[in-house]
Amino acid sequence: MAKWTAADVTDTSGRTVIVTGANSGLGAETARVLAEAGAKVIMACRDPDRARAVADGIDGHTEVRRLDLADLSSVRAFAEGFDGDVDVLINNAGVMAVPKGTTADGFERHIGTNHLGPFALTGLLINRVRDRVVTVSSGLHVLGRIHHDLNWEHRRYQRWLAYAQSKLANLLFAYELDRRLSAAGRRTISVAAHPGVAATEGQRRDTSLRGKLLAGGPAQAPQMGALPILYAATAPGLTGGACLGPDGFMQRRGHPTLVRSSRRSYDATLAARLWEQSEHLTNVAPVLPMRHSGL
Ligand SMILES: NC(=O)c1ccc[n+]([C@@H]2O[C@H](COP(=O)([O-])OP(=O)(O)OC[C@H]3O[C@@H](n4cnc5c(N)ncnc54)[C@H](OP(=O)(O)O)[C@@H]3O)[C@@H](O)[C@H]2O)c1
Structure with missing residues (x-):
């Protein structure tokens, strides 16, 4: 693929896109580019005031809606309050290496916010998504393991490994969803x-040396970091189950290209087990009825 940039985003007029975490970092940049290319962008954020301040700086059609992925009642309220179909759902929001804590539903914060919230959101919306779901993971998924103790109740908490577990869960979910669709x-x-x-708020938060090393060293601009997300959200002819990342050294920076994730992320047995566990924990069982026309 030639060096793809935001200027290559196709005309998105007439399309509706939901971007979670659109008030900051990569989500804000993704929302801006898509709205300025013509899409109606639903900015799904936990703090509507901060989201509106970002929306005010975007020259396009945006709509702010409240969504707290760390609270399943908020996820349900968002899905119920959203009318009509959506072309693209971008599961971008996430917390990175935060101290031990739990979500409103008692889940460990990384797995709850980064995986279980988006799992429930996607499950509740999936029969209204016309084109694609994009789920944002991290290169750090390679350090992740899916533990039976998903919520870190019975082992010593390590925040980067908790983050890595949630980012591996993102990939297992993205690929399993594609198989099911x-x-x-x-x-x-x-x-x-x-x-x-x-270089985003999330990436800068852990200022320890260990944090800096794990976060991956010198960072590229958010405008570059958003490119794989934008490519995944708009490229025509993309195959389901694809993963996009930067084309540079160790996939740390560069222009978007198709990449392979870890071998573990393609483990369909592990993915099916995580899916069942996620259904059980969220009480959302995505129903995917057979469709022969339209969707
Ligand atoms: N930056 C990197 O180097 C990097 C590397 C690998 C992967 N990623 C992934 O990229 C995605 C975006 O991160 P970023 O770097 O742009 O960081 P960021 O600037 O911190 O943005 C994260 C976004 O997620 C939102 N969010 C957090 N908890 C939420 C919740 N409970 N409900 C709804 N939204 C919530 C944040 O909202 P608030 O502003 O309200 O907190 C913010 O809008 C994440 O999934 C992250 O794992 C980033």
Whole structure:
């Protein structure tokens, strides 16, 4: 693929896109580019005032809606309050290496916010997603393991490993969702993307040496980090189950290209087990009825 940039985003007029975490970092940049290319962008954020301040700086059609992924009642309220279909759902929001804590539903914060919230959101919206779901992971998924003790209740908490577990869960989910959509005969696809290392609030939060090393060293601009997400969200002819990342050294920086994630992330047995566990924990069981026309 030639060096793809935001200028290559196709005309998105007439399309509706939901971007979670659109008030900051990569989500804000993704929302800006898509709205300025013509899409109606639903900015799904936990603090509507901060989201509106970002929306005010975007020269395009945006709409702010409240969504707290760390609270399943907020996820349900968002899905119930959203009318109509959406072309692209971008599961971008996430917390990175935060201290031990729990979400409103008692889940460990990384797995709760980064995986279980988006799992529930996607499950509640999936029959209204026309084109694709993009789930944002991280290169750090390679350090991740999916533990039976998903919520870190019975082992020593390590925040970077908790983050890595949630980012591996993102990939297992993205690929499993695509297998299920395909088995149901749906045209909607599910793809994954990761930004490499980009200078955002999330990436800067852990200022320890260990944090800096794990976060991946010198960062590229958010405008570059958002490119794999934008490519995943707009490229025509993308195959379901694809993963996009930067083309540079160790996928840390560069322009978007198709990448392979870790071997573990393609483990369909592990993915099916995580899916069942996620259904059980969120009480959301995505139903994918067979569709032969339209969706
Ligand atoms: N930057 C990197 O180098 C890097 C590397 C690999 C992967 N990623 C991934 O990229 C994605 C975006 O991160 P970023 O770097 O742009 O960081 P960021 O600037 O911190 O943005 C994270 C976004 O997620 C939102 N968020 C956090 N908790 C939420 C919740 N409970 N409900 C709804 N939204 C919530 C944040 O909202 P608030 O502003 O309200 O907190 C913010 O809008 C994440 O999934 C991250 O794992 C980033």
